[in-house]
Amino acid sequence: MKQGKYEIDDAPLPTFDSVSALLNSINSAVIIDDMENVEQYFASLRKAGVNSFLTAWKDDSSVLDKVLDRIETLWLNPLSVEIFEVDSEQALRDILPHAYVTTPSPFVDFLEALFLGETYFQAEFEQPLPSGKSVDLCVTSHMTTLQDRLVSICTFTDIKWYRDQRTLADLLNLRGNALMGTKLAAWELDIRCDEYVVDREYGTLVGVDPLCKKLSTSEVLQFVHADDRRLLSTLAIDGHIDREFRVCRSDGRSILVHEVGSATRYDSEGKPVVFAGTIRDVTQASQQQRLHEVEKSILEASMEGAEENQVLHSLARGVDHAVLNHGCIAVLFDQQHRIIASAAGNEKLADCAAAAREKSATDFPHLFVDCIGKKMFTFVPNVLGEHDNTDATRAFSNCGVKSVGAMPIMTRDNQVIGAICLVSEWPNDRVSHGLDDLKRLSRLVALVIQERRQENTQRLLDLQSQNRLRFASLGRLAGGIAHDFNNLLTAIISNAQLCEIQRTDPAKVSGATSRILQASEVAASLCRQMLTYAGQVEAIQRPINLVELAERMVSLIHPSISPRILLDVSSDRDVPSVLGDDGAVSQVVLNLLTNASEAIDDVGQISVAIGKKTLDRESAAQYMFGKALGEGQYVCLSVTDNGCGLSEDAKKHLFDPFFSTKQSGRGLGLATVIGIIENLGAAISAESKPKQGTRFEVVFPLASRTSSGTEKDTPCSIGRVGRPxxxxxxxxxxxxxxxxxxxxxxxxxxxxxxxxxxxxxxxxxxxxxxxxxxxxxxxxxxxxxxxxxxxxxxxxxxxxxxxxxxxxxxxxxxxxxxxxxxxxxxxxxxxxxxxxxxxxxxxxxx
Structure with a gap:
C-alpha cells in the first residue's frame, strides 16, 4: 500500500511493533503522520517573523488549510476505523485531516505546540461522529524521526471506555510507559539480518547524530565498553533481556546503561528471531548505589577495627569504582594541612598519589587551599592553570590528570582533615551529579577516622598510665629490696667487723659468725621469694593432702595471732589430693593466713575451707591471676576474714610487690603467692569490701593416680672422692x-x-x-x-x-x-x- 511517497505495509511498522500491540490491547487508535512538510512551512513562517501559529491563524484562517494540505498519513491501526465510525481505512484517510478540527480545536493547540518546538502534546476533546453521536477522546502526540523524516505518532483513546474499565491515571501511566518513558531509547534487533533499528534517543544516548537509523551488530558493539562486550554476545534463550553495561560515547566518556527487552517474533521452530526493547542511562542511579555500598564497607571495616590508612584505601578504591570517567585519590591532612597519607583508587594513579604525600595544601593553591578555606567541593578545570603551576600540580599533570575536584573530609566540628579528589583526563570535566552522596560519604569517613584517632589517643594515654603504674610498682619493688638488703648488709658488715676486732675471743667470733649466717639465710630467703614472684622457682610436683597441710599451717600460725581471733578449718569428705610442691603450697596457705590475721585489729574470725569444685568456662574466667583454667574438677581452698577489707584503689595493687596496707609489712607475701600458683598451675581470686572483710580463693589441679615425687635429699657427709x-x-x-x-x-x-x-x-x-x-x-x-x-x-x-x-x-x-x-x-x-x-x-x- 502506498501513501504519499512512503511504502506502507499492512502490518504495523517494525520500529513500533511492540508499541502498537500494547495500544491495541488498551483500546486506542494509532495514527502516524508525516509532518516534515509542515515543519518546513513553519520554518518559513518563523523566518517571516511569526512567533505564534495561533496568532497567524487568527490573522489568516487559510494558514490552517495550508497545514492540512501538507500532512501525509503514513500508517494507522485497524482500531482507528472503529473509533471514528468509518467503514474502511481509506475512508478514514480521506476525512482524517479534518476529523478532529473542532471548536475549540485541540488540533490548533497541537500545531501551536509543534510550532514552538515541543515534541509532546496531550489534550482531551469531544469528537462528533457520522452517526450523530460523539465520543470523548484523549489525544496524545509524540514527535520523532522515521527514515529521516519528522513524524507524529498520535493515539486516540476512548476516555469513557477507560473510565468504565480503569482510572485515567492507569491509562496515562500505560501510555507514558509505552511511548515516552523517561530518557528511554528504543531499539529493535533482527538477528536474521544482523540489523539493529534504533531511535533518535539512542543516538543522543551514545553521543552521535540523534537520528533514527539502522545499525549492524558490530556497529552497536563499537559503542560498548571493551570489557562488557561479552554481555551482548549472547541473547537470552527464554526471550527476555535484562542487563547493565558501559557505553563509550563518541566524546570519550562512558556511561552505564540498563537494557531491557524481549522477543517479539519467532521462527517456525519457535526460536526468537526479533527482539525489541529500551535502553536508558543509569549512571547517576548506579553511582548513588555504589557510593552507598562504599559507606557500608567503610562502616564494616571500622567495626572490624581497621586503621585509618586501611579506611583511606578502601575509600579511594570504592569511589574510583563508583564514579565513572573519574579516578579517585584520597588524602589526609595533619593540623598544619600537610598531606600525611594518600591512597589511589587504581594503579594508574599510584604515582599521582605518591607525589601528593608529604606535600602541603599550599602546593595545590586552587584545590586544597580553597577546599580547606571554603569547606566545600572545589573544582579546578585545569591543573596547570595560571596560579596552579607547581611541582605538585605538574606531577598530577604528568600522570595524565587534566582537571580535578576535591570534596573536603570534614569532622563534626568543621575541621578539614582530608579530601576526596576526583581526577579526570579531560580538562573542565566537572562531576555533574552525586555530590550530595559524596559529601555524605566524606562525613562518614571523617567520623570513622576521628573515632579511630580518638581511640589511638586513648590507647596511648592508657599505655602511658600503665607505664606510670609499672614504674611506680618498680619503684616500690626497688625501694623495698634496697630497704631489706641494707638492713641485712648492716648486720653482716657489723658482725664481720666484730670478727676482725675480736679475733682473739673465739666465743664472740662464733656468735658474730652465727649472726652473719642468719642474716645471709634471710637474704637468701628474700631472693627466693623474689624469684618465686617472678615465676622462676622450679617446683617439685607431688600429690599433696591439702586438708592435712592446711591444718598444719593453722596449728603453726595459731600461737602467733591474737587469742581473740577464732580460727577454724572445714572440709568436704574425700577431698582429692592436689598436685604441687609441699613447701610452695605451705607458703601460699601461710601467707594467706598471715594476711587475714593482720587485717583483723583484735577480735574477729578466720575461716579456712577446702572442698571439690567444678568449673565451667564462665566460672573459670573469673580467677584473676595464675594459669588459664579449663573446664573440669579442681580442689578449692578459701581463706575468709571479717577484718577491715580493702578499698577499690587498694584492690588494684593487692598483688603488687612491696605494696602493703600495713605499716610494718614488707608487702612480698601476696606477691610471692602469684609466682607460686603460676608454677603450680593453680589460680587465685579475691573479693573484698571496706569494713566487710576479704575472701581469697585458690583452685589447685587434681593429682593423677600416676603422679609421684621424690623425697627430699637429706644432707650427709660428702664421702670419698678420688678425683679432683x-x-x-x-x-x-x-x-x-x-x-x-x-x-x-x-x-x-x-x-x-x-x-x-x-x-x-x-x-x-x-x-x-x-x-x-x-x-x-x-x-x-x-x-x-x-x-x-x-x-x-x-x-x-x-x-x-x-x-x-x-x-x-x-x-x-x-x-x-x-x-x-x-x-x-x-x-x-x-x-x-x-x-x-x-x-x-x-x-x-x-
Whole structure:
C-alpha cells in the first residue's frame, strides 16, 4: 500500500511493533503522520517573523488549510476505523485531516505546540461522529524521526471506555510507559539480518547524530565498553533481556546503561528471531548505589577495627569504582594541612598519589587551599592553570590528570582533615551529579577516622598510665629490696667487723659468725621469694593432702595471732589430693593466713575451707591471676576474714610487690603467692569490701593416680672422692669460697673462670665432678656442657645459677641423668646434697 511517497505495509511498522500491540490491547487508535512538510512551512513562517501559529491563524484562517494540505498519513491501526465510525481505512484517510478540527480545536493547540518546538502534546476533546453521536477522546502526540523524516505518532483513546474499565491515571501511566518513558531509547534487533533499528534517543544516548537509523551488530558493539562486550554476545534463550553495561560515547566518556527487552517474533521452530526493547542511562542511579555500598564497607571495616590508612584505601578504591570517567585519590591532612597519607583508587594513579604525600595544601593553591578555606567541593578545570603551576600540580599533570575536584573530609566540628579528589583526563570535566552522596560519604569517613584517632589517643594515654603504674610498682619493688638488703648488709658488715676486732675471743667470733649466717639465710630467703614472684622457682610436683597441710599451717600460725581471733578449718569428705610442691603450697596457705590475721585489729574470725569444685568456662574466667583454667574438677581452698577489707584503689595493687596496707609489712607475701600458683598451675581470686572483710580463693589441679615425687635429699657427709673437682665461675669470690668449703672436707679442687678454660682443663685431666656456672661471659654453662659431651667427656656436671630464664631451666632439666642444678646462694649443706646425688658415680671414679 502506498501513501504519499512512503511504502506502507499492512502490518504495523517494525520500529513500533511492540508499541502498537500494547495500544491495541488498551483500546486506542494509532495514527502516524508525516509532518516534515509542515515543519518546513513553519520554518518559513518563523523566518517571516511569526512567533505564534495561533496568532497567524487568527490573522489568516487559510494558514490552517495550508497545514492540512501538507500532512501525509503514513500508517494507522485497524482500531482507528472503529473509533471514528468509518467503514474502511481509506475512508478514514480521506476525512482524517479534518476529523478532529473542532471548536475549540485541540488540533490548533497541537500545531501551536509543534510550532514552538515541543515534541509532546496531550489534550482531551469531544469528537462528533457520522452517526450523530460523539465520543470523548484523549489525544496524545509524540514527535520523532522515521527514515529521516519528522513524524507524529498520535493515539486516540476512548476516555469513557477507560473510565468504565480503569482510572485515567492507569491509562496515562500505560501510555507514558509505552511511548515516552523517561530518557528511554528504543531499539529493535533482527538477528536474521544482523540489523539493529534504533531511535533518535539512542543516538543522543551514545553521543552521535540523534537520528533514527539502522545499525549492524558490530556497529552497536563499537559503542560498548571493551570489557562488557561479552554481555551482548549472547541473547537470552527464554526471550527476555535484562542487563547493565558501559557505553563509550563518541566524546570519550562512558556511561552505564540498563537494557531491557524481549522477543517479539519467532521462527517456525519457535526460536526468537526479533527482539525489541529500551535502553536508558543509569549512571547517576548506579553511582548513588555504589557510593552507598562504599559507606557500608567503610562502616564494616571500622567495626572490624581497621586503621585509618586501611579506611583511606578502601575509600579511594570504592569511589574510583563508583564514579565513572573519574579516578579517585584520597588524602589526609595533619593540623598544619600537610598531606600525611594518600591512597589511589587504581594503579594508574599510584604515582599521582605518591607525589601528593608529604606535600602541603599550599602546593595545590586552587584545590586544597580553597577546599580547606571554603569547606566545600572545589573544582579546578585545569591543573596547570595560571596560579596552579607547581611541582605538585605538574606531577598530577604528568600522570595524565587534566582537571580535578576535591570534596573536603570534614569532622563534626568543621575541621578539614582530608579530601576526596576526583581526577579526570579531560580538562573542565566537572562531576555533574552525586555530590550530595559524596559529601555524605566524606562525613562518614571523617567520623570513622576521628573515632579511630580518638581511640589511638586513648590507647596511648592508657599505655602511658600503665607505664606510670609499672614504674611506680618498680619503684616500690626497688625501694623495698634496697630497704631489706641494707638492713641485712648492716648486720653482716657489723658482725664481720666484730670478727676482725675480736679475733682473739673465739666465743664472740662464733656468735658474730652465727649472726652473719642468719642474716645471709634471710637474704637468701628474700631472693627466693623474689624469684618465686617472678615465676622462676622450679617446683617439685607431688600429690599433696591439702586438708592435712592446711591444718598444719593453722596449728603453726595459731600461737602467733591474737587469742581473740577464732580460727577454724572445714572440709568436704574425700577431698582429692592436689598436685604441687609441699613447701610452695605451705607458703601460699601461710601467707594467706598471715594476711587475714593482720587485717583483723583484735577480735574477729578466720575461716579456712577446702572442698571439690567444678568449673565451667564462665566460672573459670573469673580467677584473676595464675594459669588459664579449663573446664573440669579442681580442689578449692578459701581463706575468709571479717577484718577491715580493702578499698577499690587498694584492690588494684593487692598483688603488687612491696605494696602493703600495713605499716610494718614488707608487702612480698601476696606477691610471692602469684609466682607460686603460676608454677603450680593453680589460680587465685579475691573479693573484698571496706569494713566487710576479704575472701581469697585458690583452685589447685587434681593429682593423677600416676603422679609421684621424690623425697627430699637429706644432707650427709660428702664421702670419698678420688678425683679432683673442677669449679667454673667467672666470679672469683664465689669460685674461691666453694673451693675452700670443699677443701675443708678433704676434696681437691681446681678453679677456672670461663667455659673456654674449663674445656681445656677437662681435656688435660679427668675430674670427679664439675661445678659449672650457667651465666658467664663467653661460653655459657649450657654451651660448655654440650661441648664437653660432644668431645666424649662424661664427667657429672652440677649447674650453679643465681637466676635463669624458664627456657634455660627447661633446657637443663632435659639433659641426661649425670646433671643436677643447684641455686645460689649455696653453702656446705647444698654442696653435700649435690655430692649425695652423685655418690654412686663418684665412688666408681675413686
Amino acid at each position: 673437682v673442677l669449679i667454673v665461675d667467672d666470679r672469683d669470690d664465689i669460685r674461691t669460697s666453694v673451693q675452700l668449703l670443699l677443701e675443708s672436707q678433704g676434696i681437691r679442687t681446681i678453679g677456672v673462670e670461663s667455659g673456654e678454660e674449663a674445656l681445656v682443663s677437662v681435656k688435660s685431666q679427668r675430674f670427679g665432678l664439675v661445678f659449672l656456672d650457667q651465666q658467664m661471659p663467653g661460653l655459657s654453662g649450657l654451651e660448655t656442657y654440650r661441648r664437653m659431651r660432644a668431645s666424649g667427656d662424661d664427667t657429672p656436671v652440677c649447674f650453679m645459677t643465681g637466676f635463669a630464664a624458664t627456657s634455660e631451666l627447661e633446657a637443663v632439666n632435659r639433659l641426661d641423668a649425670t646433671t643436677t642444678l643447684v641455686r645460689k646462694p649455696l653453702g656446705l649443706d647444698e654442696l653435700k646434697t649435690v655430692f649425695q646425688r652423685h655418690a654412686s658415680r663418684l665412688a666408681s671414679k675413686a
